[in-house]
Amino acid sequence: MIQTETTLASRFTLRQREQIFGWALILPAVVIILSMILYPIIYNMYLSFFDVNFHGKNTYLGLENHKEVALDPFFWKAVGTTVLYVVFTTVGTTLLGLIVAMAMNKRFPLRWLVRSLILFPYVAPVISVVFAWQFLFDPVQGIVMDLMVEKLGIFSERFNLIGSPKSAVWIAVTFSIWKNFPFAYLMFLSRLQAIDKNMYEAADIDGANGWAKFRYITLPEVYFVMGALVLLRIIWNFNKFEEIYLLTTNVKVLSVYTYFKAFIGTMEMGQGSALVVIQFLLLIGFILIYVKRVLKW
Amino acid sequence: MKQVLRLFISMLLFTALVLPVFAGGDQEGAAVDEPVTIEFWTSQTQSDRIATIQVLIDTFQVMNPNITIKLIPVDENDIPTNINTAAAAGTMPALIEIAAENAVAFGTEGLLDIDAATGSINEIGAERFYAGTLKLNESTKAGEYYGMPYHGWVQGIWYRADWFEEAGLNPPSTWEDIEKAAAYFYKPSENKYGILVGTKEETYAEQCFTQFAMSNGAGLFDKNGKLIFNSPEMKEVVEYYARLAKYNPPGPQTWRARDYYLQGRMAMFFYSTYIMDDLALQEDAAGSLTGENFSELAGADFDPDLVEHTRLASTISNSQDAGYGVVNSLAFPDHGDALKTAAAQRFVRYLYTPNAYITWLHMAPGGMNPVLAEIAGNERFQNDPKGLFQHYGKEKMQEIISGLNSIETFSIVEGNRIAAASIIYSKMVIPQMIYKITQEGMGIDQAMAWAEAEMAKLQ
Secondary structure, three states: OHHHHHHHHHHOOHHHHHHHHHHHHHHHHHHHHHHHHHHHHHHHHHHOOEEOOOOOOOEEOOOHHHHHHHOOHHHHHHHHHHHHHHHHHHHHHHHHHHHHHHHHOOOOOOHHHHHHHOOHHHHOOHHHHHHHHHHHHOOOOOHHHHHHHHHOOOOOOOOOOOOOHHHHHHHHHHHHHHHHHHHHHHHHHHHHHOOOHHHHHHHHHOOOOHHHHHHHHHHHHHHHHHHHHHHHHHHHHHOOOHHHHHHOOOOOOHHHHHHHHHHOOOOOHHHHHHHHHHHHHHHHHHHHHHHHHOOOO | OHHHHHHHHHHHHHHHHOHHHHHHOOOOOOOOOOOEEEEEEEOOOOHHHHHHHHHHHHHHHHHOOOEEEEEEEOOOOOHHHHHHHHHHHOOOOOEEEEEHHHHHHHHHOOOEOHHHHHHHHHHHOHHHEOHHHHHOOEOOOOOOEOOEEEEEEEEEEEEEHHHHHHHOOOOOOEHHHHHHHHHHHOEHHHOEEOOOOOOOOOHHHHHHHHHHHHHOOOOOEOOOOOEOOOOHHHHHHHHHHHHHHOOOOOOOOOHHHHHHHHOOOEOEEEEEOOHHHHHHOHHHHHHHOOOOOOOOOOOOOOOOOHHHHEEEEOOEEOOOEEOEEEEEEEEOEOOOOHHHHHHHHHHHHHHOOHHHHHHHHOOOOOOOEEOEHHHHOOHHHHOOOOOHHHHHOHHHHHHHHHHHHHOOOOOEEOOEEOHHHHHHHHOOHHHHHHHHHHOOOOOHHHHHHHHHHHHHHHO
């Protein structure tokens, strides 16, 4: 035992031994990441070159799947829906989060209670709130149509907000903003609390109005938090599936479209894989540009 | 070490050579001598039905201590996806309860053990089954079956006879009468609607659509298996269906909207005979009368007269008469484990014994009807716990049960089995087409061309 230790000690320097120890510590994580994340990604890329057959051999197609996906008008429609969804939910959650955070940064009675209640949509399980929303928007029995048509008379006829493909995307956007703004709010609030109050006092003395204080103090202070929030929200919502699919299957964003392609109907796994690869490339490209331009890394 | 090896080899030889001799001498079916655990997938997902099936399983397990059965409920719309992925992953269950159409689709794809199903049918006695229900499960070879028919329902248009009478309208049987009534009762400003046909991408839409197609003599294939979907007859059906869908409540709709009927907001809707107990019995209707949260809204009290005012038009006519229904079958997935199949076969034999069978059927009187003639006439069966036979009368019930014998489907054309039609059913191509037309506003010609291209991929 002592002998092995001495040989080990003589063979490696202290620095090298520390490096080995470091590798040993992260090895389990590396193995998990390789097997659970990297392997499926690579296998998925591999599958995208094949016509996948469940009960027989896969046929190699080359770039045929990718070509077919790229020429499919439904695919471009899905890209359009995704961009619309991502842009509006990102702007919505960020703005709403900022506004609410600024309001919650002021002193008022029972602030502690309101601050924690605001987090509710974010912590509630998605499946329970989704069912509640579906019930609210049911065309015949839901309270939304009852208010709009019977009580307020804004519309003369009931219609299916959550079911019709045209309007459903806006319900999905509203739902996502409602569900996810508390996260942005939480991040903004913690940043706002750390801003030096003296700066606002100095601005007051200089005669700055509310907008000027926001424009020249608050905004620069929260800029990088905002940048990170926008990036995260874009990544998350670009790949969002469960919130949209559970709420309404009619909003065919890329993830839902891919699910239908791969698992419903004719079950074209190869094309599904090709779709995911294209989606992945789009996202990576975006992130690279964003990180360089906006976050200035 | 050597001794252990020798022991091991001699044990191997013993199992390989001697055991089959014993097994061969066994009585009916293969014996299950060693402990085995099998999975049973059922499309019955309601908790009370799961509880009943579990009681049957528990009883069976007491009689067969070697066999353990794990009951797994799977939604009928998810079954094709789940069975295909299970096949790819090598985790197939030993027994599944599915629509006969799906049994044919999976059987054609080579996922089912035809010998096991045929063997079990012959053991029970093929002549004891209603011939029509067996036919729905038959493979391309006569006398060989993909699955065993177990229970079935008939569908039709349920309608408010009192409203029809008041308005002086004919019962909704012909295309013309149906459309006329749908338009008459469509009063969206009063939150009342004429009819409900399926427009969501689910099996329900396929079921509504098929009956209309049959009534116009429109099929997917000719008897030689040539795809003829995009025909003038079919186009008439699609156009008619799209017109009817305009009298639906707004947005994509599916069977859940029976709630609207039970609340008196709808004149006609497609449903199976599963609705019979909901109409007649308050405690069953309760789930559809969810008014407690918004009392000023739609929630309605149970209408005890609704059953008196409701009639079923089970036949639709245009160029010909058509009835429609679904037979649910038990099938044995082909997973290559003979022991598991033997255990599943033993369980299936138990499920066809009168006591177990009637217990199963009584889970949903009206909706679950027997495929064995002797059970239909069984006194215990007719004395159902919900009193439906009493309520609707033995004659009406018998009429429904005998309807099972004459179910028509796209996948049998002039007696020929067209397996591709079952795959199309299983992959829900038609519901997707209906959705594109009614919800996404796609043109009928374009949508039909799309559907035909998808169907061609599946051939």
